[in-house]
Amino acid sequence: MSRTTVTTLDEVGQALVQAASDLLATDGAAALTVRAIATAAGASTMNVYSRFGGKDGVVEQLYLQGFELLATEMRSGGITADPLADLQRCGQAYRRFALQHSTLYAVMFSRAVPDYEPTAKAKAFGLRTLDDLADRLQRAMDAGLLRPIDADHAAAIVWSTCHGVMSLELAHPEGTPVDWERVFADATATVMKGLAA
């Protein structure tokens, strides 16, 4: 049956993506080779090309899954009666994601995989991560806690701040005189203070 065939194909495809994800997490972006992915998934290299069009196709799946996971984590704090506390938990979830999935974060934001350039579609999908953040900011504005400005614009400002700290922290891990955890907390707090009503 064709359905079985398709299902089988999907299983191989999922195995390849899962293997790539594992390799990335355990051995870093440098270990993400077509041969290693195929071997780890118990398939031949050709499967990468027939299903994903090449290595970039597999990486794009990781890119999309990464943003999906990030959005889930950011939403995990839920929504309470205190919009500012919600935003703070959101920021902490962002930092947790970046630290726990540092190599994936590097693929999403730092072009960790050589020659991989996300599709315009993938980039747009990534930008949609801003939507949830914008909603939370809008809620705080409606409550009179923040200055009423364009929520998407405010979201870009807050996101830039969070990403900026994490990008520098991941690039300068330990051994530096900078207390990144405190920088993150203070940077986000400072931005929120600047956005306050």
Next chain:
Amino acid sequence: MSRTTVTTLDEVGQALVQAASDLLATDGAAALTVRAIATAAGASTMNVYSRFGGKDGVVEQLYLQGFELLATEMRSGGITADPLADLQRCGQAYRRFALQHSTLYAVMFSRAVPDYEPTAKAKAFGLRTLDDLADRLQRAMDAGLLRPIDADHAAAIVWSTCHGVMSLELAHPEGTPVDWERVFADATATVMKGLAA
């Protein structure tokens, strides 16, 4: 004479670094191959290894030169009687540098060259870029314009904000609904407002 020999060696070394810099600026990090660098410099590939120990050694030179140039640009605004205006010009210089030398910026902050990890010494050198920023912030604090906190800590916060916007802007160039120039201006202004006395 040995001096002539040394000078000649340095000239070849400088030619290699210059060729690498040109290649990076014109054709991107992917074009930065040992063979291409050597050919562009009119030398053989062996020179890269005898002088720099490998490709990473050349890239490290670009990394260091990049931070040196960034520091120069940030200082170019000079110092006036208005510390806040000085800081604003400093931020604008940062953005100008990132946009004009986007591929070099990517090497410095986004691991654009595969498998290149800056030396601890090089990282420390890069972090010293914060020093000038910290001085300017200290000046604003002394003038009573900013809340008196640790200047290095404040510098890390401000730098993170600037870098965060530029990192996202360079990753999402055009075609996006985000006005990055305004995000940069507002993000820095918001942080400064949050740091205000």
Next chain:
DNA sequence: TCGAGAGCTGTAACAGTGTTATCACGACGA
């Protein structure tokens, strides 16, 4: 002035990468 030695340099080979061409095997339709 000549010869021997040493050090640098360019060429070519090696191990690895992503990608593609070839060929064999299996499944379907007549």
Next chain:
DNA sequence: TCGTCGTGATAACACTGTTACAGCTCTCGA
């Protein structure tokens, strides 16, 4: 049962960074 087609695994290709080797030049001593 036979022919055709399509899928997939193997092997080759072009490229990468790196290294081994051989030849040249250059210096130093007799």
